[in-house]
Amino acid sequence: MADRAFTDLELERFLAEDLPAARRAEIEAKATTADRTRLDELRSENQAFLAQVDVAAEVRAIGRRMEKLAPEPRKLATWWRWCSPVVRSRPRLPPC
């Protein structure tokens, strides 16, 4: 599109209220007709998406996935487990 002043990503960030105030004001002031049309499209797509999704169920599913992603307790590195007896049994060198 030739007469677009802002990218889709910027418009997405605008809708997600993720832009700094100055950039937000700039978009509001300088957006072309094509930008505004795209912004309306994105806004209606967002609403349609949220209308068809059960947010509470999604949050529960995310919680379940987070439990699976929980990091396991750290084990001693394998090489260290093999090396540590050798290092311990090695006689100390005299200081130079």
Place this chain on the structure above:
Amino acid sequence: MSAVGEGDAVAELYKRHAPALHRRCASIVGNRDEAGDLVQETFARYLASKDRWDNHGSAFAVLYRIATNASIDRLRRRKTASEDELDAEVHRGDLGSEPRRIDNLHDLAFLTRGLSRRSSPSRCSTTSMATRRRESRRRSTCRAAPSVRSSTGSRST
């Protein structure tokens, strides 16, 4: 923060960012259901290591990056799986037992790439397998024909 409050915060975060992430994932993997799954994965990954992301700019930027990487990973895994499947089919020699549908350009591109990457001997072996299969199908048809004739003959006597 209490569990309820935390849930509300996650719900708020989801409402604010999920549509854009869903669009992003769907544009990469080309499947809306899979994109929904990827959005869940993105939020789970983000929230599981939220402390790590605090100094990495806005939540949107981090979520967008995670979603993009997760989608590319998924696409890569899918490609590897279908490549393995194709290889297994070639090894088993039942390429022609079931017609393989070429659903979209992506599949077509993948198949072409797979063929061009294969060395010529294996391509020859695939061709010869196909020829052998055609031969065996023709032979089985020929074998079926006398039995039909004989059954007809027995009925006439």
